[in-house]
Amino acid sequence: MLAVLFALVPATSAPAAPGGVRSTDGVAARVGQLSAQLARADADLRQASVRASVAIEKYERAAVRQRKAADALAAARRRTRSAGDAVDRQQDRVGLMVRRNYELGGVLGTTASVLAGDPSDLITNLGYLRYVGNRQAATLNRYRQSKGLAVLAEGTARSALKAANTARRKAASAKAAAQQAVDQRHKRVATLSAQRDKVQGQLDSIEAHNKSVRAAATARERRQAAARRRSAATATEVSASTGGGAMVAVRAALAQQGKPYVWDAADPSVGFDCSGLALYAYQQIGIELPHSAEYQYLQGRHVSSNALRPGDLLFYSYNGQVSGIHHVTMYIGNGQIVQAADFGIPVQVVPAYFNFGYIGATRLA
Known part of the structure; x- marks a missing residue:
């Protein structure tokens, strides 16, 4: 994830130029200056890459938390809707009970005033209706309390999501800034590398150190061959797995x-x-x-x-x-x-x- 890992695979240095060759002192000094600048720029790049990797990790954590907060808000909204539906249904039941109580109470009251029957039956019926109505009203109150709690929970979840969104935006800004810093340092390293390579090329042509170039090519071929052998061994091990x-x-x-x-x-x-x-x-x-x-x-x-x-x-x-x-x-x-x-x-x-x-x-x- 980071440029500091460049150092994990051993790198070989360019062959040292043979000394004592005339008219090379100035060019060789310039190569040394550019190499020193490049080393400092590369160290700066490694540090920026570490900071960028940390910023990326923080952003990815913020993204995970934001997704969890969004899921929590969706669940809270479902619970609020469910509680609201329960309140609506119970309100309908209570309304129906009130109407029936009113209608039955009026009819029974008129009948009691006309008929000579025992009024205790009428009192019993009216008492039962009031009892049932009171229980329905108590249930409605409980549903309303549940809805109130669900609304509060939804508000809390909404606030949490807002905070998570803000944290994710801040993390994204920090990630973008860190990425920009890494990009700038990559460009600096590339520029210095190109300059050094150009001057090194001039030095190489003046010194005509083809022997050094051939030695470097041989070393590279040996490293590549070793890498091919390692890759072949790895492929064999993976393929051999059952x-x-x-x-x-x-x-x-x-x-x-x-x-x-x-x-x-x-x-x-x-x-x-x-x-x-x-x-x-x-x-x-x-x-x-x-x-x-x-x-x-x-x-x-x-x-x-x-x-x-x-x-x-x-x-x-x-x-x-x-x-x-x-x-x-x-x-x-x-x-x-x-x-x-x-x-x-x-x-x-x-x-x-x-x-x-x-x-x-x-x-x-």
Whole structure:
């Protein structure tokens, strides 16, 4: 998820230019100046990338909380409607009872004044109607109280959603600002790199150090061959597996190699960030994960780094705490991981690392 992970795969330095060649002092000094500037700019970029990854993680947490608040408000509205419907129905019952009481009371009163029968029957009937009416009215009051509580709960949920929306907007602004800062530093590094490369090219042509170039090419070929051997070993290990949901997730993640790093993305047609790659891979076996490295760390069960299996998720924190988790990778076996590391770096397989803030691993299947 962050540029600081660039340092995780050992890099080779450019070959040193042979000394004692005439007319190279000025160009060599300029190369040194640009290299120093580039080193400072790259360090600045790594720091900005850490800040950006933290901002992204905070935004993703805010998005999770906003969705939960929206669901809570929808549920509160349903309860309010249900309570309102109950009040309406009970009001109808009470109204009907009042009308019947009134009508029956008038008829019985007239009859009692005309007939010479026992008036105790009339009194009994009227008393029963009043009793039933009082019970219906009491029920109506309870329903009204329930509706009042539901309305209050809905208001609370609405306020919570408003606060969550505000927090998400602020987190989005912070994420955008952090992304802009990273983009600016990427441009600075690219500019310095281009300048240094240009001057280095001049130095190379003056010194005609083809021998150094051939040595560098040989070293690169050796690294590439080693990488191919590691990839072949990994492919053999994954292919040799006889099953298990975790292996399906591993194969799903490996199939995304070469896809671009895109912040807050979890879609093969768009790209992935670190937690998005884990989310997508485990979706393929029906395990739904939140789009947040910290929240993913809280899923499943934690396992030791010396007992890792393919499919385990490895997490990294900038402050050694769960609240500082900002990156997640997937262990694929043979001492390797697959990850979406940072802007400009596609999904790729690299050797597993347990420094740079490693905090623990989680097993989901």
